[in-house]
Amino acid sequence: MLFTSLSFGGLLAVTVVAVKLAPARARRWILLLASWVFYAGWEPKWLLLLWISTAVDYAAGRLLEREQRAPWRKALLFGSLGVNLGILFFYKYWDFALALVGLHDWGEVAARQSFHVYGDIPPGLSFYTFQTLSYTIDVYRRKHPAVKSPVDFALYVAFFPQLIAGPILRASEFFPQLAAPPPPSAARTWAAIELFAVGLFKKVVVADNLGLLVDPIYADTSASSGIALALGALLFWGQVYADFSGYSTMARGLGKLFGVDLPRNFDFPLLATGPLEYRRSWHMTMSAWFRDYVFHPLGGMRAGPWRVALNIMIVWTLFGVWHGAGFTFAAWGLYNGVIQAATREWYRRFGAPPDFFGKPVAGWALNIGLMLPSAVVFRSASLAQAGVAYERILTFAGGASLPWAGVIALVGLGAVHLWAKLRYDEDRLAHLGWPARIALLTGLTWLVVLFGAQTRPFVYFQF
Amino acid sequence: MHGRTLAAASSVVIGALLLPSLVLERHPAVWDWLASFRPGTFQAAEGALRASPHREREVVVLGSSVAVIDVIDPALAAMLDRPVLSAGVMAAPVCATAMFTPALEARRPETVLLVVGMRDLDRCRPNPGRLAFDPEIAWHAIGAWRLASDDTWLAAALGGASTLVRHRAAVRMIGHPAGPGWRLHPRYTGRIDDDGLAGQLDWHAPRLRDATLDGDGPSRRAFARMSARLRAIGAEAILVPAPLHPRLVASTGGGAGTSWHPAHLRRVAEIARDTGARHLGAAELGEYPPEDFADPTHLTASGQRRFTAALGRALR
Known part of the structure; x- marks a missing residue:
């Protein structure tokens, strides 16, 4: 769903009205739902990857905060990195890697390298993967506390204005604004x-x-x-x-x-x-x-x-x-x-x-x-x-x-x-x-x- | 967010689209200007329909690329000894063509010939390959609204809004590979080779199910309303299925391996009957050999002459 499409205009209008009319506590749910609908607008099946990434990093963050033993913390970090980078590697680089070792038709892969080909890669995969990675690494480094609310975390990963092509948000930039949004003003x-x-x-x-x-x-x-x-x-x-x-x-x-x-x-x-x-x-x-x-x-x-x-x-x-x-x-x-x-x-x-x-x-x-x-x-x-x-x-x-x-x-x-x-x-x-x-x-x-x-x-x- | 600010800004944007273009659309010079665009565009078609004076016993040819390319309007005019105005629009399904109904009512032609491609009566959505913000969406909306509504002011305002959008699309259409002088374009001067044909047939194969016209659709509803409104002004609407390459006709499709083409023709005839339109079929138009086709759905110069002659005979 492109920002320049009429379907996005419809989704935006509904979201704006819903956020405006709904009680404050429902606002995050509405934004999360709108974000998932927005993402499903490309291909509903890719939502599954988004949910996997969300679930893995939410769990990793919570476990990292509780765990005090360094080797276990490192294992959790690398587990999260492995899943996220594994998905990224599979969808973006797998064919290329196979072609490099002669197990895939090179011509087909080469055709996909062209910058304007827009094919089977889940939209925005690199952006949200890097965003969730930054969160897990920050929690590992104890630079940011683990987020308790799964809804808040899911919204951080999927927030539709920047889900597909950034800007890449850090947890420290997003969650304080979510907790205390600025009062609405005409300016x-x-x-x-x-x-x-x-x-x-x-x-x-x-x-x-x-x-x-x-x-x-x-x-x-x-x-x-x-x-x-x-x-x-x-x-x-x-x-x-x-x-x-x-x-x-x-x-x-x-x-x-x-x-x-x-x-x-x-x-x-x-x-x-x-x-x-x-x-x-x-x-x-x-x-x-x-x-x-x-x-x-x-x-x-x-x-x-x-x-x-x-x-x-x-x-x-x-x-x-x-x-x-x-x-x-x-x-x-x-x-x-x-x-x-x-x-x-x-x-x-x-x-x-x-x-x-x-x-x-x-x-x-x-x-x-x-x-x-x-x-x-x-x-x-x-x-x-x-x-x-x-x-x-x-x-x-x-x-x-x-x-x-x-x-x-x-x-x-x-x-x-x-x-x-x-x-x-x-x-x-x-x-x-x-x-x-x-x-x-x-x-x-x-x-x-x-x-x-x-x-x-x-x-x-x-x- | 500040609700009143948002509402005010939305109003400004909607006003920016509606009001100035309403003024533009009501100014006669706009139609002369639009008529100056390349044939085969919405601009040229609507401009020609509105700008040129009414002519007795006129035939207006509508439809998509099959109307623009396959029907040679001067040749048809000579055969019939009647004025013929071509107002076909490349890639326009019937629901989009239907937006010309008010212009046709004002023009009062005697005959409206609608040449339909294999999917024109079913398809009424922007081509997914073209992605969003496509002006065709606006056209479809305007066309549907014009037919659905008798509120002249609102219909004119929405039509006016689309004037700006239409101008934008004209620029795009002029950049179409078939560019100026559709019929003279190399693409339509020679028979398609076997490799090219095979590739295009592959492209068409998954789309044949649409051409069997199962169920109701916005284009069919739009045609029904258009036909009724033409009857009301005493004009005869004629539905003509465009010729198709024999190998496309022989393709299996339409689900379960059944041949799609008899079902397609039967449904087109039913639609004509249900909407009170006249129908010209294979009996009147004849059959076309492979060498008459520039691609599976468009004719070469020789095919265009043969098809136009058949139309002329049927209308005489």
């Missing part, structure tokens, strides 16, 4: 509506239209010119950003509507002035997850320079493979790991570059240049296709004529992005008078209706 509701509307605009108008430009370019890499492929890669990264951040923004709006402030997932990453800032501003909740549960346990920044570089590359490769079982995703992660490790080493040896006129613009251009190869490999269906794209880009194959629609889209995207960073506040509607509110909402509605392309599934739903 808060306006902010929620604005977030949802802006997110919808990003998804339906920006991302889906960019997809229309990118798809023909990458449909046959060998027929597209090098310049078109390079431009297409940049547009694609804009598409992924608008798609994913659009979803996250809608999720934050919906969360706010039901009294839960979800964390931001993006902080204008396409305007980052260097690789480190880019890393900090892209998919922030997932980056934080990898930092806390993988990078730090590996030794983090405390080890020697080579070990730190290795840790960074391990984390980024895992981050890449988290997107799916495919060499393209692994290559994307490894490449970004190398960039991050090299940048850190540069800073360690030489310090930050001195200030000069135009430094932010130069840093931004450098970052875009470094990002380009990773966007090509992420968009390509295979490493071979990425290889063809690189070759054509580097040799300026197919001439130097510019696909102007793409150029205009890119400039427009950049201009709006920059304007939003410099001028836009997320609670603007709350501070406007009625005429301006009506004008803004009317404008957004028209933009979505008139210029929204045919809706595609959210890119990140498949991860």
Whole structure:
């Protein structure tokens, strides 16, 4: 059930009315039921996996809190990790692993690696698995108490605004808000509506239209010119950003509507002035997850320079493979790991570059240049296709004529992005008078209706 | 959440859809503009129905791609010596086509020819493969409402709301692979090869059960109402099943390994009889060899000529 579907609109309307009319103690039940209905909207059978994950981690949390013996606690932790990662591995990587050892048809698996294939993987599996893992690890580390109410815990796992594609919530962010929701106010509701509307605009108008430009370019890499492929890669990264951040923004709006402030997932990453800032501003909740549960346990920044570089590359490769079982995703992660490790080493040896006129613009251009190869490999269906794209880009194959629609889209995207960073506040509607509110909402509605392309599934739903 | 704020915002969004488009729809220039879209779109069909002047003894051809592609309207007009207006819409089931009923009532044609593809009378839902927020959902809703309601103001307002949505879909339809000049598109100029045909037959196989038209459905109800309203203005509604590739006809389907096609034809004839529409069957339209088909459900140029000629003979 997509946020942009009429069926979701119906579910949302019913949930809003029910939450509004029901007594406070029934609110969690209603939200939980709505979340399960929302998830069943894709394929009811996947609810079973969600329930297994919920039951296992609820039980693990309760047992971990009671158990004092270290070996037993460790066994409980690894038991929970085993079940969750086992399910994740089976649905996302099993065929790939079989193909690697020659027990599965490679062609079939390779076809599934393509980023736009949306097949037999339970929607949002990686997101809710990582969320429940963070809970169990936090209880194991005694950073968070085990949750007593199974309803509260089930709602934490399945809370529909962020169930399918994050932001990944920590227990410490969710349960205090559930226990003491903020009082309803007009300003808060306006902010929620604005977030949802802006997110919808990003998804339906920006991302889906960019997809229309990118798809023909990458449909046959060998027929597209090098310049078109390079431009297409940049547009694609804009598409992924608008798609994913659009979803996250809608999720934050919906969360706010039901009294839960979800964390931001993006902080204008396409305007980052260097690789480190880019890393900090892209998919922030997932980056934080990898930092806390993988990078730090590996030794983090405390080890020697080579070990730190290795840790960074391990984390980024895992981050890449988290997107799916495919060499393209692994290559994307490894490449970004190398960039991050090299940048850190540069800073360690030489310090930050001195200030000069135009430094932010130069840093931004450098970052875009470094990002380009990773966007090509992420968009390509295979490493071979990425290889063809690189070759054509580097040799300026197919001439130097510019696909102007793409150029205009890119400039427009950049201009709006920059304007939003410099001028836009997320609670603007709350501070406007009625005429301006009506004008803004009317404008957004028209933009979505008139210029929204045919809706595609959210890119990140498949991860 | 703050209930009044939410209600106010919802009202603004609904108002944004309804009021301006109500004004647009009531302005005649809108229909000229819509009629300028590519043939085979809702925009062009409704624009043509509303913008061009009434013509005596006119035949209006409605239906999905089988009406747009298979019927050559100028050739039919020449054979009948009557004006023919093609208002077919690619991929539109009958429940969506039914939204033209008010426009037809205003236009008062003498004959309305509805060419139906094998699943057009049953299917009335957005294609699941296209996922959500599809303007067709709005079309279906508007079409159903227009038929169900005699409340002119509300129907016009909802129709107006769909004007904006329809514009959006026009952009998408123009990007359809069959693009400009449907009949001249390479896809419809040559016979489909055996491999291509086998693949498409596989695609159709699980859908044949729908084509047997068991039970009631929104498209059939919509057609019944549309037919009744056309009769009320003195227009004759004619139901024409589109020709199908012989191998598709020979496929087993419809459940339990039984042949689906006789059941399909029988039900189409029953629907025509029950709704007071005239029915043209194989006896009037003849049979079509494999070389007349560009795919299992659409004709090549030669097939289009043969089918149009058969229609002309039957109507004369």
